[in-house]
Amino acid sequence: MRNFAYRRAGSVDDARRAAAEAGAMLLAGGTTLLDLAKCGVAAPETVVDITHLRGLDTIAHDPSGVTIGALAKMSAVATDRGICAHYPAVSEALWQAASAQLRNMATIGGNLMQRTRCAYFRDPVAFPACNKRNPGSGCAAIGGVTRNHAVLGTSQSCIATNPGDLAVALVALDAEIVLGERRVAADAFFLLPGATPQREHAIEPGEIITAIRIPVSAAACNSTYLKVRGRQSYEFAAASAAVGMEFEADGRTIRDIRVALGGVATKPWRVHAVEAVLKGQELSPEAIDRAAALATEGAVIHGDNRTKISLVQRVVARAIINRKPRGIA
Amino acid sequence: MPNAAISLRLQINGHLHDLTVEPRVTLLDALREQFGLTGTKKGCDQGQCGACTVHVDGQRVLACLTLAAQVEGRTVTTIEGLGEEALHPVQAAFLEHDAFQCGYCTPGQIMSAVACIREGHAGTDDEIREYMSGNLCRCGAYPNIVAAIRQAAEASR
Ligand SMILES: Cc1cc2nc3c(=O)[nH]c(=O)nc-3n(C[C@H](O)[C@H](O)[C@H](O)COP(=O)(O)OP(=O)(O)OC[C@H]3O[C@@H](n4cnc5c(N)ncnc54)[C@H](O)[C@@H]3O)c2cc1C
Ligand code: SF4
Ligand code: FES
Ligand code: FES
Numbered sequence: 506m507r508n509f510a511y512r513r514a515g516s517v518d519d520a521r522r523a524a525a526e527a528g529a530m531l532l533a534g535g536t537t538l539l540d541l542a543k544c545g546v547a548a549p550e551t552v553v554d555i556t557h558l559r560g561l562d563t564i565a566h567d568p569s570g571v572t573i574g575a576l577a578k579m580s581a582v583a584t585d586r587g588i589c590a591h592y593p594a595v596s597e598a599l600w601q602a603a604s605a606q607l608r609n610m611a612t613i614g615g616n617l618m619q620r621t622r623c624a625y626f627r628d629p630v631a632f633p634a635c636n637k638r639n640p641g642s643g644c645a646a647i648g649g650v651t652r653n654h655a656v657l658g659t660s661q662s663c664i665a666t667n668p669g670d671l672a673v674a675l676v677a678l679d680a681e682i683v684l685g686e687r688r689v690a691a692d693a694f695f696l697l698p699g700a701t702p703q704r705e706h707a708i709e710p711g712e713i714i715t716a717i718r719i720p721v722s723a724a725a726c727n728s729t730y731l732k733v734r735g736r737q738s739y740e741f742a743a744a745s746a747a748v749g750m751e752f753e754a755d756g757r758t759i760r761d762i763r764v765a766l767g768g769v770a771t772k773p774w775r776v777h778a779v780e781a782v783l784k785g786q787e788l789s790p791e792a793i794d795r796a797a798a799l800a801t802e803g804a805v806i807h808g809d810n811r812t813k814i815s816l817v818q819r820v821v822a823r824a825i826i827n828r829k830p831r832g833i834a
Numbered sequence: 835m836p837n838a839a840i841s842l843r844l845q846i847n848g849h850l851h852d853l854t855v856e857p858r859v860t861l862l863d864a865l866r867e868q869f870g871l872t873g874t875k876k877g878c879d880q881g882q883c884g885a886c887t888v889h890v891d892g893q894r895v896l897a898c899l900t901l902a903a904q905v906e907g908r909t910v911t912t913i914e915g916l917g918e919e920a921l922h923p924v925q926a927a928f929l930e931h932d933a934f935q936c937g938y939c940t941p942g943q944i945m946s947a948v949a950c951i952r953e954g955h956a957g958t959d960d961e962i963r964e965y966m967s968g969n970l971c972r973c974g975a976y977p978n979i980v981a982a983i984r985q986a987a988e989a990s991r
Contacts, residue, residue: 506858507858508856508857508858509857509858510857511840511857511901511903532901532904534899535899535900535901535904536881536896536899539860539899539900539901540880540881540899542858543879543880544880552857552901554901554903554904556904557907580893603968604884604967604968604969605894605946605949605950605953605955605965605966605967605968606884606887606894606895606896606946606968607881607896607899607968609893609894609895610895610896610899610900737963737964737967738963738964738967739967739968
């Protein structure tokens with residue numbers, strides 16, 4: 506890891522100013538930044554520690570939603586009573602991510618900014634070609650080992666999967682990312698790679714994430730996050746789904762449904778097509794199967810990642826079944 | 835020189851220590867190389883194995899992904915500080931259950947287990963497995979590790 510200067514931000518404004526300087530990077534939990542610095546992917550000249558800033562780690566519930574400070578730890582949010590009661594998909598996405606130690610370190614703001622786990626991206630010495638790391642250098646993954654690469658939202662420049670779990674739940678629940686004065690819908694915060702895979706988030710130099718805001722909804726109250734991976738725990742998603750559903754008084758007709766996918770796309774992937782065919786319908790095994798098949802509309806396969814297609818369809822179906830009212834076939 | 839060494843005062847196992855290090859020095863390297871506290875192990879150095887688990891302000895964290903500079907003003911506990919007089923009950927349970935083979939992962943397992951029990955995440959074997967999944971054991975001593983933690987958790991109730 507290349508050496509850098511270290512300083513502590515004294516205030517949010519100080520952090521903003523410092524982060525706008527060339528070569529400076531914010532340090533929150535450090536679990537992405539220091540990892541990538543060790544890989545030789547990140548080489549900050551100055552590291553600006555924001556973990557000593559006060560008042561940015563609160564979880565504040567009100568009747569219309571919850572505001573979670575950017576410095577709240579993953580572990581604190583995962584176990585917050587209000588989060589578990591009103592936004593269970595958020596809690597489930599968090600406690601199934603990383604490990605207990607990492608969740609005690611990692612912050613909500615840093616979590617949204619985590620980078621891809623594409624093995625080519627993480628190894629600059631062995632694989633110089635990576636458009637995300639070095640725009641215009643090519644993509645070592647295309648034609649390589651692609652088991653973990655995305656099938657949705659890819660471009661000719663980059664097929665890297667967005668690895669985050671929390672972000673999938675946030676996109677499903679229509680959360681907003683608060684950047685000080687400005688707010689961005691979670692879905693719009695994560696960018697498609699297109700021809701500029703180096704740009705992953707709708708955040709400008711000099712901006713920092715101060716909070717996330719999740720609105721209350723019946724679908725959020727009845728939500729879940731299902732994560733399937735290569736080992737039972739402590740692994741990134743091979744495929745995952747955040748699902749939230751609200752039913753009509755009859756207990757079987759779907760009034761509102763939200764579905765987003767993880768582990769299979771270049772950004773957290775909301776699937777409006779799945780939602781549209783189920784809305785107003787009675788839940789049945791046939792309806793679920795028909796809807797789940799739409800989850801991978803537009804998918805592009807690159808070699809080994811073919812398995813993600815059927816996998817994520819089944820994950821969507823299973824997540825819906827897990828949230829259906831008791832007594833429905 | 836912006837990247838010149840910085841002076842830090844750290845509280846480790848109840849004692850204050852002054853040290854001067856480059857900003858990039860991790861808590862793990864500071865513990866092992868500056869303070870000779872080699873009980874905290876370096877496995878992967880990238881957050882993937884848990885061998886470097888220590889407590890910061892009573893919470894289990896990974897020393898390999900923490901800068902020494904980040905813990906100034908916080909309290910750090912390592913395996914050396916766990917049971918100063920007698921063995922900590924979790925250490926004793928690991929001995930009783932033979933919960934190791936080579937022992938390399940053991941300090942990290944024990945630091946993690948102490949926190950796991952304190953967090954209330956050691957209620958069932960499945961819960962122990964889930965909340966201890968950040969500590970890998972290359973020797974595969976997992977069944978005995980789970981048994982040791984289960985016993986220590988029951989004893990602490
Ligand atoms: C072994 C391992 C396994 C993991 N498994 C999972 C998993 O299964 N699921 C999952 O979702 N994640 C997983 N992660 C990723 C982990 O969740 C992220 O590393 C973590 O959430 C990042 O948060 P942090 O606070 O440590 O960020 P940092 O490393 O401090 O920062 C990350 C980036 O965000 C920037 N940043 C930080 N805070 C802000 C802010 N407030 N505003 C703007 N920019 C900011 C930093 O400058 C940096 O570029 C894993 C990580 C490791 C090492
Ligand atoms: S998939 Fe994206 S991140 Fe991976 S090597 Fe190609 S350009 Fe780089
Ligand atoms: S050495 Fe820190 S997690 Fe492996
Ligand atoms: S006892 Fe050898 S690695 Fe766990």
